[in-house]
Amino acid sequence: MKEKPLYYAIRKMNYEQLDRFANQIRKYIYETVKKNTGHLSSNLGTVELTLALYRIFDPEKDIIIWDTSHQAYIHKLLTGRWHSFSTLRQRNGISGFTNIFESKYDYFGAGHAGTSIAAALGYELGYKKQNVDKNVIAIFGDGAMTSGMILESLNQLKSVDSKIKIILLNNEMSISPNVGALAKMLNKIRISNDYFSFKEKLKGSLESTDVGQDIETALKKLKDGIKHTVYNNTLGVFEDMGIKYYGPVDGHNIKELEKYLEFIKNYKDGPCILHLKTIKGKGMEFAEKNPTKFHGISNKKSTSISYSKIVGHTLKHIASKHNFIAYTAAMEEGTGLNVLKEKYPEKVIDLGITEPSIVTASGATRLSGIFTVVDIYSSFMQRAYDSIIHDIALQKIPVLFLLDRAGIVGEDGPTHHGVFDISYLRLIPNIDILTPLNAQDLANMIFTSLKKIWINQLL
Template sequence: MSQNEVALYKALRNMNYKELEEFAKEIRNYIFDVVYNNNGHLASNLGIVELTIALYRVFDPFEDVIIWDTSHQSYVHKLLTGRWKDFKNIRNTGGISGYTNIYESEADRFGAGHAGTSISVALGYALSDKIKKRKRNIVSIIGDGALACGMALESLNQLNFQDAKVKIILNDNNMSISKSVGTIAQFLNNFRVRKEYTQTKEVLKSSLEDFNIGKDVETILKKMRDALKYSLYESPASLFEDMGIKYYGPVDGHNIKKMQEFMEFVRDYDEKSVLLHVITTKGKGFEETEKAPTKFHGISQKQSPQVSYSKVVGHTLLHLKDYEYLAFTGAMAEGTGLCILQNVVPEKVIDMGITEPSIVTTASALSLGGVLPVVDIYSTFMQRAFDSIIHDAALQSIPILFLLDRAGLVGEDGPTHHGVFDISYTRLIPNVEIWTPINAQDLANMLYTSIIKGISKPRFIRFPRDGENIELQSIMSDLKLVNSEWKYLKNSNSDIYALGVGTISQNVYEALKGYNINIIGVRSVKPLDQFIMEELKEKAKYIFVYEEGSLKGGFNEEIFKLKDKNIFAYGVKDEFISHASREEQLEICDLSIKAIKENFEKKVSVAKLNKE
């Protein structure tokens, strides 16, 4: 098959099953080579190769509506819908996105980087088709981890009520990023090892076909079958069919022929919404990825000697393991560094799966029960809990320590994962604090202080995806109590001030340390350092503000309240920053060392700076 074909999915229908198996290997090898040698999501895409092939032998990605939940597993979809050559530059500057993107292809029906949206999207498309009198298949592919999201369950509950005829493919690999947790995940996992239900169902089916029976007998057999699937073997059918959704499966997600048979039936089933339960192996095809799918969830070949801020968090919490607190994660123990604590003291880490609003509410009640909650969630995912933060935490001034990992620009994951809005949406909430450590030691100290001294209201500590060249042992041996006062990185007899929020102050210092100016590390957005704010009010003529976040609603707005000052703010403008390396994104936002220096010199005459 030529790689130059505009849409490889059309050729799938002319291939026999042996050719399809060979093509699956070719796809798998291509994905492995590109991702393993560059960056991207590996294990999830290796596990979905045969599923996607079978799907596109039955459904048309341009005529039908195919929706990929979370969509980091949409690489095969991209390869089959005209992006084979472009795939080599996936997630690179100017290349295709690592997620579905409605601006990239008509086959990408909905953009998604957060989990649990696909069934809601499918419902919306179904409602629009009803009004427009369109006849097409609407298919949602959702993983078992995403299925436990409140949003997914809420939408499942609406399908039958809204008379929506949606096809749902449940990709059950018993994984999200960390291992799937919760009752639904356990329910599906328990059923994976049961052969009896499928075998007995086939016996009932063949019995009905072999004998010419009356309607009453058929009704009796149906009740027997229902009793079997609802109780004796604990089938997932009970979960879905009680919601008015027809259930079929489970089926081997790596058997193209068998999946095609099931999908053809699902395609033609038009009485109500239907779910096909598919069992796949994350990382399929390569021994190392199958054995360690979490390790190979996200791949990056950019080797760095730096210790990530996430690891600093994990090791600091481990160091403080004897204090009374519980750490919460949303299926991201590895990504947030909480696995460091979890591996030693598993009872200190609560993984509630991809349920951010529920995590915040649960943490609120835990705090009222007298135990400090440490809620460690990526900034971009914390957006989903906005109402819980306001209603359940801030409104009641409940002490919760929120750790906003990946705050700022995240690099190749792009706009769905940037944590650039957290200052804007938390700064406006009463009864909260927003701390912004300027380096790894400061981050560890803020954690240490919050746990040792306790807190009296919700406290956010935000830090980026970056890291530093440090020794963890040295960090742990130098832990000390701190407050939220800002820090002079350079103090000069000058009316020019440069303020860097959090760790971006390191770039500000490197860029401007040669000039006779004041450089300040802003260690708290809320509360403000009133002593330095008074100094700015009295002495400053020029004020430069740098923050790795949205300028709208950001820290800079506090500085713009000062009268009769020349104020210049740099950060994320009113736009979504595309996928690129983190270094390139900082350059785009004028936050790189080079950009900070150049823009500073444009605004202030170098001759007046008394350059040192």
């Protein structure tokens, strides 16, 4: 039976009712995820944004694209899937990601990070050719922003006269704390903004005294200094690319969000970006305190150790005697490399969601003379196909790739199944493919592969 979308109803609510509804949504998501597994902290962080978004924009007409889309549960709840949400991530149930076969409101399917701007741009260019004027909105997190696809697409917006609207969810986290220069810069804006609000509050209480006025002058100088360094460096990146910048805005204040969403709705001169400060896990203390642990909830009560943990422990064991680097693409926890990192932090390098770059870098690292391991989920490694062929196999560079989550992954569904790796790797010359039968086999294979690589002389 078709459900009526709820986004009409939220337009009639006052702010008190919206707050209550936001709480109800948080509880519903938590209860469902606890039962069915799924992404918790990322969704708790997008409740207010999604409510404000669907009061200002119209999911019926406006093209709204969620990056990765692990944070789109509220979007689903508001667009005709409130009741069916109880089947989240179950067989024949609601997908944990946007899915064009599931709903007309899911304008683009996702699961892998970084596709939102390219998809938004494609919609816009297509509609433009047909003389159709539409709002096209891409929403992505600061973690997704580390990916090549986002950066490639941002770079093209102005040159194709794009007018897409971007919403950046900045919670300082990927699954683990986010990495890279852009993440640092965005966080600087967050801090400067907190400073400005503090300063405004302080100003009121100081103005009445002479000493207060001296302090105020000093604060003004400090403020100008911060403004110069922070804003010149940060707004500059977007504005120099021709993207109008708004923010940073509290991503949990619906009234404030609506005001800024109106701004970007009415901005027609080119592409624009609204920068939101959000809190991963917002509204549930345990998740706010430990957003990485509650990024995804899995209810598998397995008594056996996971293959990922075996990888972590095996590499930790080898690390006591040998020097190597293990690369991860923002998946330290998922791949078990956190086990290695706890004891040997210098051996694990997280380069963000940059699978193709990591594979290329690993080849060069090996050429520099140090042994190299690359641990990436099988399905995300698809991104790096050309790098494997061009930068590793053709150049016969001995690198150990560990493809986590090979095979059927269960609840995450088709975007995450690691079912193509054997076929796509068998086409490439100079690669040995090993598939362990059990945990002992896996540990032996890692050890043997590294031994082979150690013995192997580079050409």
